[in-house]
Amino acid sequence: MPTLDRHDQVFVLDLGDGENRFHPDWIASVGAALDEVEKAEGPRALVTAATGKFYSNGLDLDWLFAHADQHQDYVASVHGLFARMLSLPVITVAALQGHTFAAGAMFSLAHDFRVMRADRGYWCLPEADINIPFTPAMSALIQARLAPQTAHQAMLTAHRYGGTDAEAAGIVDRAVAEDAVRTAAVELAQAQVNRAGDTLGTIKARMYAPVLAALRDTVAPLG
Numbered sequence: 001m002p003t004l005d006r007h008d009q010v011f012v013l014d015l016g017d018g019e020n021r022f023h024p025d026w027i028a029s030v031g032a033a034l035d036e037v038e039k040a041e042g043p044r045a046l047v048t049a050a051t052g053k054f055y056s057n058g059l060d061l062d063w064l065f066a067h068a069d070q071h072q073d074y075v076a077s078v079h080g081l082f083a084r085m086l087s088l089p090v091i092t093v094a095a096l097q098g099h100t101f102a103a104g105a106m107f108s109l110a111h112d113f114r115v116m117r118a119d120r121g122y123w124c125l126p127e128a129d130i131n132i133p134f135t136p137a138m139s140a141l142i143q144a145r146l147a148p149q150t151a152h153q154a155m156l157t158a159h160r161y162g163g164t165d166a167e168a169a170g171i172v173d174r175a176v177a178e179d180a181v182r183t184a185a186v187e188l189a190q191a192q193v194n195r196a197g198d199t200l201g202t203i204k205a206r207m208y209a210p211v212l213a214a215l216r217d218t219v220a221p222l223g
Contacts, residue, residue, distance in 0.1 A: 001026065004033040009043045009193040010186050011036075017051040021060040022103055027077055034084055044196045045189035046088065048111065049095035049182050055121075056104025076221040078103055079137050083215035085110035086141070086208055089201030091192035095185035096163075097178065102126055106138055109145040109171075112192075115185040118163035118175035129158040136223045137214035144211045146171065 003014050013033050020026070037046050050056065064074055085092060085107065094100075094108040096116040100123045108114050108123070116123065125142070127134055134142070134155065143151045150169045153159050163175035176184050205212065 002029045002033055004036060007186060008190070009045065010189045011040075011044060011046045012182075012186065013037075013046060013048045015048060015050040015056060019054045019057040020050055020104065021057050021063075022078055022081075023060040023063055024074070024077065026060075027081055030081060031084065034088060037090060038088065042196075043193035045091040045093070045193045047093045047095055047182070047185045047189050049185065050097060052098060053121075054098045054104075055094070055096045055100040056107060057099065058102030058104045058106075072222055075135060076218045079135070079215040079217075079221055082106060082110045082137075082141055083212050086215070087201065087204045087212055089198060089204070090196040091189060091200070093185045093189045095182045096121065096123065096172065097181045100124070102130075103138075106141055109141060113185075113188055114166075114172040115174045115176060115181055115188065116163040116166055116172040117178050117181050118167075119178060120162075122160040122162060123166045123171055124158060124160045125154045126158045128156055135221060137211070137217065137221065140211045140214045144208060 002016055005012050013030070037044065059078065064071065067074070092111040093113045093115060094111040096108060096114060098121045100108050102125060105123055105125050142155060146154065147170050150171065161169060161171055163172065166172045167175040174184055
């Protein structure tokens with residue numbers, strides 16, 4: 001399960017050492033960590049990271065298929081997590097040390113910045129290949145955070161971007177060596193700690209108002 005540590009003014013949320021799929025308990029744990037970051041005072045920023053082969057492999061499809069009657073509520077909870085990260089009143093950086101797929105990739109886009117391993121691992125939106133359409137809110141998030149041509153390619157072709165390709169496409173801000181991913185993310189976050197607070201939260205809320213409205217729609221999250 002996710003664990004939260006603090007290094008000076010930077011919180012580091014480790015998502016886990018498995019596939020870090022969006023099981024309801026995992027979502028709740030991440031939400032509790034974000035509560036702690038948000039209620040803290042003073043300069044601060046947040047890095048999310050993981051340990052092992054995956055940053056996140058997205059939705060917990062095994063859980064979802066076993067609880068099909070909860071499909072809509074489950075998707076709404078995933079959307080809620082994206083909205084929470086997108087509007088968090090601190091600078092957020094995703095440290096992508098491993099595969100970042102589907103909802104995991106969308107979660108990374110809800111961060112302000114991304115640092116990715118250059119030599120191995122992929123960032124990918126595989127929905128076109130696995131026959132699961134993006135919800136309207138997911139589409140809005142992706143298209144708000146990526147350049148139009150990049151969003152078009154990523155969403156329609158399920159292209160797998162390595163770190164260098166992801167940097168060139170503007171998906172990530174930096175592609176670095178494996179042992180530098182977390183350090184680079186913390187350094188990037190540390191440079192932004194003084195911007196935490198209500199003003200930053202308001203800027204994000206207004207900048208992404210249409211996306212946040214879509215993500216927070218619990219009446220018809222599936223479209």
